[in-house]
Amino acid sequence: MTIRYGMAQWQHPAWVNWLYPGSLSSAERIGCYSTFFSSVEVGSTFYTNVEPAQLLRWFDAVVEDFQFCFKAPQMVTHRLDGRPWVDIQQDWLSFMASLQPLQAKLGPTMLQFPSVSDEQKLDMIFALCDMWALSSPLSVEVRHLAYFDKGDIETRFLAGLAERGVNRVVMDSRPVFSTEAYCDSLVDAQNKKPRVPCHPVATAKHPVVRFIGHPDLLRNEIWLDQWAKKLSQWLQEGLLPFVFVHSSDNIAAPTLAAQLDHKVRCLCPNYQPALILPKSQVQESLW
Template sequence: MSIYYGMAQWQHPAWVNWLYPASLPAAERIGRYSQVFSTVEVGSTFYTRVDDTQLLRWYDSVAGDFRFSFKAPQTVSHRLIERPWRDIQQDWFAFMLSLQPLQNKLGPTMLQFPAICDERALETILALCDMWTLSTPLSVEVRNLAYFDKTYTERQFLSALSERNVNRVVMDSRPVFSTQAYCDSLIDAQKKKPRVPCHPVATAKHPVVRFIGHPDLPLNEIWLDQWAAKLSQWLFEGLTPSVFVHSSDNIAAPTLAAILDDKVRALTPSYQKSLVLPQSQEQTNLW
């Protein structure tokens, strides 16, 4: 039984002198991060093509059981409607080619589609899934509300992913929308994060969860309890989830992940807790 816990980044100014010492060069922080967490979202591949040398440098910096979850280029996902299909295919194959040397340390790669991609894009989304050539998992995140209708479109979507052994990314942004935006980080999060229903359905063996926590940590308790129960269920079903924990400013995201793991352990006696954060007086005071 294992859960891969990670953040949306591997370094943050607030994590200095907690997850890694201030003296550690920035280029080496991924190695220290990987001693605490077992996976990470890599968003840089969404925005630009990352040099192969840099990808291999990251690969060599982490242990063999660590897993990278790279985001597919926006030229493939977010410009799906406007670009010629031939160009999209070319970029998709080039991206897969760049990941081939990293397969031993790949978690679910993420195809993340914007709200503009409605049910009419489903055929194209599935065509991209059918082109996936790597032996590692693929996951799909959709943000158009048609895919959350609990009727024909969502059932068709879930069934098609299951047939292809592709994981649905479950976005849980409920916490950051649970109160008014009373601070800068909440204002920013409520502008940028998708407000979609949370449907925790696993369509393959490696379900992906993206949890966006509230900066007032106790307010997250109700949703962390729900996720602990769902993760425990998935573990008993033989699934291997990846859980990426964010918060509105990401400062306390590691703390939220550790709290969630404690809750899973309490519900699942056979589960061996693996996420242990370094002690820090500043972080203790956050809770």
């Protein structure tokens, strides 16, 4: 029974002198982060071409059991209309080649498609999945509402992923849209995060969850309870989930992840805790 928890980043100013000492340089923090969390979303590969030497430095800095979840380049996922297909394929192959030396520490690589990629792009999405040549898992996140219709389109999408052994990324942004945006972090989150239905369906062995928490921590309880039940079910089915916890400003994201793991532990007596953080004043007030 294993759940891999991670954040959307491995350093944050608010985590200094809590998750890592202030004396550590920014380059050293990923190593300390990896002693608490077993995975991380790496969004930098979506925006830019990260040099192989930098990828290897990250690889060497983390503990042996750590697994990175890199996001595919936007030139692959966000330019399906504006670029020749052969160029998209070449960029995808090049990205896979850059990850080849890291396979021992790779979790599900993420193909994240924008809300403009509707069902007409499904064959292209499947074609990219069919090109995946690494031994590590692959996952797909879609944001167009057609893929959440609980009808023919979603059925075809889920069946296609399952046939290929590709994991669905389940986005849960319900918490940040549960209130009006009364602070800057909520305004930013509601502007940037997709507002899509949460359909927690696993299509392969490593389902990926992206939970976007509300800054009022107690408000997240209802959704954390739901996810604890679903994760417990997946564990009983022999699945190995990846859970990436965000919050609107990410300050309290580690605390939310620890709360979720505690809830799973309460439901599964044989489950060993996957996430034990240094105690903080906020955490102690919530347990």
